[in-house]
Amino acid sequence: MKLSTSLVLLAAAPALLSVAPQDARLIAESRQLPAAPSVALERALNTVDIDELSADLHFLASDALGGRDSPSPGLRIAARFIRARLVRLGMTPGAENGFFYEYSLPSFALDVEKTSASVGGKSFTFGDDYFLSFRALGTREVSGPVVFGGGLSADDTENVDFEGKWVLAQTNGGLSRRRLNRPTAQGALGVIVVPGPEYDGEPFKTVHGRWMARMKEPSARRMARKNATPVLYMSAESERHLMSLAPAGELKPGQDLGFEFSESCAYGQTDGTVLENVCALWPGSDPVLKNEVIIISAHYDHVGQRENGDIYNGADDNGSGTTGLLALAEALTEYGPMRRTVMLMWVSAEEKGLLGSAAWTKNPWLPEGMKAICNVNIDMIGRNATNELLITPTKNHDAYSKLTQVVEANAEAEGFTRLKSADNYWRRSDQYNFSVNMDLPVAFLFADVHEDYHQPTDTPDKINYEKMRNVVRLVIRMLADLQDDVLDL
Ligand SMILES: [Zn+2]
Structure with missing residues (x-):
């Protein structure tokens, strides 16, 4: 003009x-x-x-x-x-x-030193024993009992009480966002994803491993969401440890696994x-x-x-x-x-x-x-x-x-x-x-x-x-x- x-x-x-x-x-x-x-x-x-x-x-x-x-x-x-x-x-x-x-x-980054998970006396190291997706970045400390969630299908999550509990879910290579959202929609504390019985890969490494450097690297953009729900992808070795604590025999969705799980995540503004x-x-x-x-x-x-x-x-x-x-x-x-x-x-x-x-x-x-x-x-x-x-x-x-x-x-x-x-x-x-x-x-x-x-x-x-x-x-x-x-x- x-x-x-x-x-x-x-x-x-x-x-x-x-x-x-x-x-x-x-x-x-x-x-x-x-x-x-x-x-x-x-x-x-x-x-x-x-x-x-x-x-x-x-x-x-x-x-x-x-x-x-x-x-x-x-x-x-x-x-x-x-x-x-x-x-x-x-x-x-x-x-x-x-x-x-x-x-x-x-700038914002994940403080890896202050990010960890544990069960009983055993602690899991972020990056080695488990991983988080970008969607799960946040600042929080969450503890509570663990219940079994199967594959988080509609059947697995119907008529079960997930409120105030961690939900352990099995994956055979990938869990859809829709499935991952089901427990939290019911008030679950978070989801612990483990490799399922028919899956011998390391989903957390193959899917998320390449993001490790980016998560630690300070970024001008805040990637964490407010009130992000924890979703932890456990390694096969961590899965074996968790399952050794669970009751023997076939597990049913909603079943209490008899142990407490704690997670801390520290994502925030750096100097x-x-x-x-x-x-x-x-x-x-x-x-x-x-x-x-x-x-x-x-x-x-x-x-x-x-x-x-x-x-x-x-x-x-x-x-x-x-x-x-x-x-x-x-x-x-x-x-x-x-x-x-x-x-x-x-x-x-x-x-x-x-x-x-x-x-x-x-x-x-x-x-x-x-x-x-x-x-x-x-x-x-x-x-x-x-x-x-x-x-x-x-x-x-x-x-x-x-x-x-x-x-x-x-x-x-x-x-x-x-x-x-x-x-x-x-x-x-x-x-x-x-x-x-x-x-x-x-x-x-x-x-x-x-x-x-x-x-x-x-x-x-x-x-x-x-x-x-x-x-x-x-x-x-x-x-x-x-x-x-x-x-x-
Ligand atoms: Zn310019």
Whole structure:
């Protein structure tokens, strides 16, 4: 959707002084002196250079960084590369202990040490003597008497009392979900699956053995269900031990086996991996307005690599925004201090579900007395037609603010004659968290998806560097426009 052109016409781009090369040198030499805003703007705009953008992006989206997964060594290298540049440019650290805002990636895993089962004095070791399916992961301690459940057929489970008891069931190679659900529907504590008389395999090993590593490996996704019912798959040896405790002769469904069974399962959140958002401040010069912070963000992570060795370089997603923010840092140092403070934030774990921006927006850090006033987020700014740019929120969107008008007012000066709606992508990048968690006016600048989106073919040679440069220049113009005494966004 094209945005209203009347808004673009309402606010004409500020007239620019054209600076001759000699003058530019003089200005550069006297950089300490405050320049007229339009001169400073021109100088800042001119620093954004296509070859420099390309050089940075060819590093960040190189195979050497392995696709910048969160977490990964490549992501940590990217963060340190960004930090080195910020130090060199003289930016101020934007986190409590330097340039890195640290947070823990929540992760979940099975604590094998605290997961076991026992009967009488005999204990069963998880992974060797029995196994659990993913559906059975949870945190619990369950003890009770054991009754026989046969093969858990409708006949086996009819007119028997399973309530408050473990049910020992025999399998001849597999028990359907329907059968496994019968005892628990009747209030059983759980099901102990053993190999049946005609079955000489190790069902727990053949069926579930390959999941062992995945269960122990921390995962960002919680796999356990609430109130998951224990279903334990016992080894043939464990089965022999259990049956040696049972009454002799043929067992009937519902029959008490005369012993108690206990199980403990410990599945939960682990300490997690520490990840970093890289945060830098460009302090404002106005004694009052410097406490108002404009946050410009871009995520610097991507999706890593696949087992087959394919590397997802993420040149456009979001090497382009990452590189653009570096160019913006340099442009700000050329501009000199603005009246308000600018924070540049390179966000991690966006691809894992906007986790880096969720961490920051739920627990923001800014120097004492400062407060965030808006966010401009750039993600995937290097592909498709040079004159086309997508933006959200548009005026059809609940979160619409005057910040969108600031984009519209400056777009044409950078050649963006076709502004389109990115409202369909509202929840797909970090501006979403700045809006919902901090209630800030936000703007998301985006150059749209393409056939290489989230493919190993999203590489730096396919980038439209002119367009990238123009988006960075547009953000500089926006920042310059956001310096009035009163900002009514
Ligand atoms: Zn992505």
